[in-house]
Amino acid sequence: MHAVVLGCLQLQGAAILCLLGAGWLLSYAVRRKELSLRRRKGVRHCTQQADQTLPGVTVILPVKGCRKHSVSNWASHVRLRYAGPVEFLFVVDSQDDPAHSHLIKLAAELSSGGSAVRIVVAPAAKTCSQKIANLQAGIEGASAEHQWVLCVDDDVLLYEAFLEDLIRSMQQRPSFFMATGYPFDIPGRNASIATYCCLAYHLPLSIAFAVREHTTFVWGGCMLLPLAALRSDRYGILAAWNQGGYSDDLTVASKCAEHRLSILCPSYAVLPQWLDTSCSARQFWNYQRRQLYVMDTYCNAHNKRLNHTMLALHCYLSWAFILALLLTGLDLISALMRSVIDTEDAASPHVSMRVSMPAQVLLAAFAFAHLALWLLTGTVLQLFQGMPYQHQLPTGTGHFSWTKLWLAFCFANAVLPFCALYTWLQPKIQWSGITYRKGRGCITAVEHPGSKNKF
DSSP, X not given: OHHHHHHHHHHHHHHHXXXXXXXXXXXXXXXXXXXXXXXXXXXXXXXXXXXXXXXXXXXXXXXXXXXXXXXXXXXXXXXXXXXXXXXXXXXXXXXXXXXXHHHHHHHHHHHTTTOOEEEEEOOOOSSSXXXXXXXXXXXXXXXXTOSEEEEEOXXXXXXXXXXXXXXXXXXXXXXXXEEEOEEEEEOOTTOOHHHHHHHHHHHHHTHHHHSOSEESOOOTTEEEEEHHHHHTTTTSHHHHHHTTOOOHHHHXXXXXXHTTOOEEOOTTOEEEEEOOTTOOHHHHHHXXXXXXXXXXXXXXXXXXXXXXXXHHXXXXXXXXXXXXXXXXXXXXHHHHHHHHHHHHOTTOSOOXXXXXXXXXXXXXXXXXXXXXHHHHHHHHHHHHHTSOOSSOOOOSGGGSOHHHHHHHHHHHHHHHHHHHHHHHHOOEEEETTEEEEEETTEEEEEEOTTOSOOO
């Protein structure tokens, strides 16, 4: 009976790996199809008619601080190719932000070249996250003649025709309310294990965006939304943001589900994102806490039940996988010890390392998951090479340390339930130097650096 229970736990872990592998394999098939289309028809295969009028777009980039590649990345965003009216709003929360002076220079250089670039200073957030406050300031400052706003994280890489391709995709599918994309994390050479932990956290979550174009998920790093619907707050997105909103994308996804609004995630909208090579364990802990903190924020009862269910399921699956892995490790050690004893026993004519059937199934499932992830990674990198990016990106899977990746995957899942419990009990979180306190699913207080109001 004891052996049967342990075997079932190992088979449960194998099932989890098989589900992950199947998701990555399906994602690979979708990306492979996209790659084949681009090779046959060229990079701009998704466009409709070349002479079709393109609507005005305001690109909103919330900015906080200035990192190593920030200036070059901002410049590449402004150089996006678009045949219609377009403006770029860089939004900071203070003129004292290190990014502000760099943006002033950049705006002067690019504006002289004909690009419409403006810098907006948002008010300090009081009952929502600072990113949401920045997005709202950008929406208020957007040109009234424009039809769309594209909210983009300033560290996301976009290929030159991305904006035009995204708009044309929405023109071809007028029944969709909005469009989104999803990140593909790329670690630097010799990246730390903590950096790979951040990457590993995203791996299962990206499947929801990658397997089909009609999705129910939204990524805040890339959101194309109709400006008129936001300005009138037809669906209550701005109100939910203002009333204690912490996660911009989770709120948008919730409102889309509530009002049955369709979300488009085109198969080409996978966006490279460099990870900090020197990420520390402390930084990863804070990063994972921020991701899980989101799951205890909500704007209605349905959203609360959904978020809490997803969090509980994530914790269960994480530990179910780790437990199966530990049992298989013990199984392998036991088999190795038996084989050593048999080798020393002269009376034993045959020496073999016998591993239990559940352990063999789990190892086979791991091999399948690894193959699927390797195929997906290679195809996405090939897809990037076929797009006119202004940045040098890896050309093959050799850029990744697969040993670090799987070790990080195991570690991130092992600590996730502990992190979730701590985050659940601790109402405060720090994000980009700003401390937030939540209560009943909403942000109730915000402490900015240098603020006299401490909590």
